[in-house]
Amino acid sequence: xxxxxxxxxxxxxxxxxxxxxxxxxxxxxxxxxxxxxxxxxxxxxxxxxxxxxxxxxxxxxxxxxxxxxxxxxxxxxxxxxxxxxxxxxxxxxxxxxxxxxxxxxxxxxxxxxxxxxxxxxxxxxxxxxxxxxxxxxxxxxxxxxxxxxxxxxxxxxxxxxxxxxxxxxxxxxxxxxxxxxxxxxxxxxxxxxxxxxxxxxxxxxxxxxxxxxxxxxxxxxxxxxxxxxxxxxxxxxxxxxxxxxxxxxxxxxxxxxxxxxxxxxxxxxxxxxxxxxxxxxxxxxxxxxxxxxxxxxxxxxxxxxxxxxxxxxxxxxxxxxxxxxxxxxxxxxxxxxxxxxxxxxxxxxxxxxxxxxxxxxxxxxxxxxxxxx
Numbered sequence: 001x002x003x004x005x006x007x008x009x010x011x012x013x014x015x016x017x018x019x020x021x022x023x024x025x026x027x028x029x030x031x032x033x034x035x036x037x038x039x040x041x042x043x044x045x046x047x048x049x050x051x052x053x054x055x056x057x058x059x060x061x062x063x064x065x066x067x068x069x070x071x072x073x074x075x076x077x078x079x080x081x082x083x084x085x086x087x088x089x090x091x092x093x094x095x096x097x098x099x100x101x102x103x104x105x106x107x108x109x110x111x112x113x114x115x116x117x118x119x120x121x122x123x124x125x126x127x128x129x130x131x132x133x134x135x136x137x138x139x140x141x142x143x144x145x146x147x148x149x150x151x152x153x154x155x156x157x158x159x160x161x162x163x164x165x166x167x168x169x170x171x172x173x174x175x176x177x178x179x180x181x182x183x184x185x186x187x188x189x190x191x192x193x194x195x196x197x198x199x200x201x202x203x204x205x206x207x208x209x210x211x212x213x214x215x216x217x218x219x220x221x222x223x224x225x226x227x228x229x230x231x232x233x234x235x236x237x238x239x240x241x242x243x244x245x246x247x248x249x250x251x252x253x254x255x256x257x258x259x260x261x262x263x264x265x266x267x268x269x270x271x272x273x274x275x276x277x278x279x280x281x282x283x284x285x286x287x288x289x290x291x292x293x294x295x296x297x298x299x300x301x302x303x304x305x306x307x308x309x310x311x312x313x314x315x316x317x318x319x320x321x322x323x324x325x326x327x328x329x330x331x332x333x334x335x336x337x338x339x340x341x342x343x344x345x346x347x348x349x350x351x352x353x354x355x356x357x358x359x360x361x362x363x364x365x366x367x368x369x370x371x372x373x
Contacts, residue, residue: 001057005049006042009034016051016059018067024075030059048124066119072108073134076101080137080162081130088169092206102158109141110154116142117291118264120255125177129168132250137161139246142289143282149239156210157239163211164218164243167197191226195219214240241279245271245286248278264292265299265318265347292317298348303341306348307331318344 001016011034019028019042028038034052042050053059062070079101086093118139123131140161144154168176171193175186182190198219202212217240223229236244252267262270268287271278293299297309299322307322310330319333322344333339 001051001053003049004052006039006047009039009042009050009052011035011039013052014059016053018070019045019047019050020071020074021045022075022078024071026071030062046126048126063117066117069116069119073131076104076134077127077130080134081127083162084130084133084166084169087163087166087200102155102162105137105141105158106154109138110145110151112142112145112289115289115291117294118253120250120253120261123254128254129165132254133162133165135250135254136164136243136246139250139286139289140242143242143246143285144239146285146289147238147242147282149242153210153239156208157214157242159207159211160214160218160239161243161246163197163201163215164247165194165197166201167194170196170200191222194222195229198222213237214243218243236279238279238282241282245278245282249286249290263347264290265344268292287317288314293320293344293347295320300345300348301331302343302345 004010004013013034014031015028015034015038016030018026018030019038021027021041022045027041031053032038079097083093083098083101118135120135137158141154141158144157149157168190171190175182175190178186198215201207202216202219204212214237217234217236220232220234221236221240221244224231248271249267252262252270253264255261268283271283271286272280291312293309293312295309295312299307299309301307301322301324305324305326307324309320310323311321313320313334316334319339321330321332321334323330331338331342333342333344
């Protein structure tokens with residue numbers, strides 16, 4: 001599987017991800033061959049590119065839940081882009097569309113009782129802020145629901161999450177889209193744009209005070225982390241902590257054509273290594289909302305062996321039961337005697353950040369391993 005920009009697609013190759021229009025109608029499913037009509041349609045959708053399968057590569061297994069999430073992200077990104085663009089231009093976004101989007105995310109994700117596989121969507125220069133804002137809002141909804149945030153407060157929190165990164169749209173495009181490391185001057189301009197975005201939102205009384213207070217805290221938190229800016233004494237609200245954890249998780253795991261994402265497992269380790277910045281209870285909630293090491297995912301073990309997660313461990317997600325591919329042995333990492341010798345170093349992602357082994361195949365491998373032991 002490889003990522004190919006729209007203008008470089010070769011007729012006859014097969015796509016590895018479904019393509020939806022702005023209304024969520026499936027245009028092309030996985031495995032459909034590229035033709036000129038597909039290319040023209042993708043250009044009209046401003047799609048930067050898509051994943052295609054290698055000639056002999058089978059289509060990856062994708063669950064119905066993953067397909068549904070794919071569709072949801074594809075459709076709602078257009079809605080988020082419309083809302084953010086209107087605000088940046090000084091207009092009031094369509095009230096009904098805005099409320100409908102918040103209500104949709106609220107009802108869909110604030111009351112989930114099971115962890116979900118949070119597949120990332122590829123981002124381009126045209127949509128990475130919109131997709132990031134959408135994902136952070138979804139993650140915020142999951143965390144707020146799991147942590148028992150008051151229902152009215154959840155709505156304020158989701159609106160704040162949607163607007164938390166709007167200042168980047170005020171930054172010069174040559175800085176916003178630069179692929180190399182930003183210079184000190186460019187970083188200063190970026191930080192100022194982000195702060196300008198916060199100031200724009202917090203001074204607009206069209207938005208409830210409950211929304212603006214979260215954005216004000218995020219603004220002050222950024223100032224506290226920057227030299228040459230006023231510093232503030234503040235005790236972060238639980239909702240502010242939620243947005244911060246949702247933001248860093250999505251930032252680390254985001255897929256871009258020029259930047260390799262960090263695995264969910266590595267992202268979790270990075271976040272945990274900054275307890276002063278990211279609230280421990282909120283990070284714990286994230287591990288319960290998101291399938292960090294789902295059954296069927298590849299991992300690299302400390303003994304150098306690659307393995308497949310065959311049974312998750314809800315209580316200690318970093319210590320599941322895995323099947324070593326070289327030894328064909330089952331390792332129960334929840335057992336201290338095993339974990340003292342073998343640990344998970346990282347998860348191994350597929351090119352589009354998905355697990356590759358189906359549950360049926362996992363079960364088959366486990367039976368074979370048990371038979372050989």
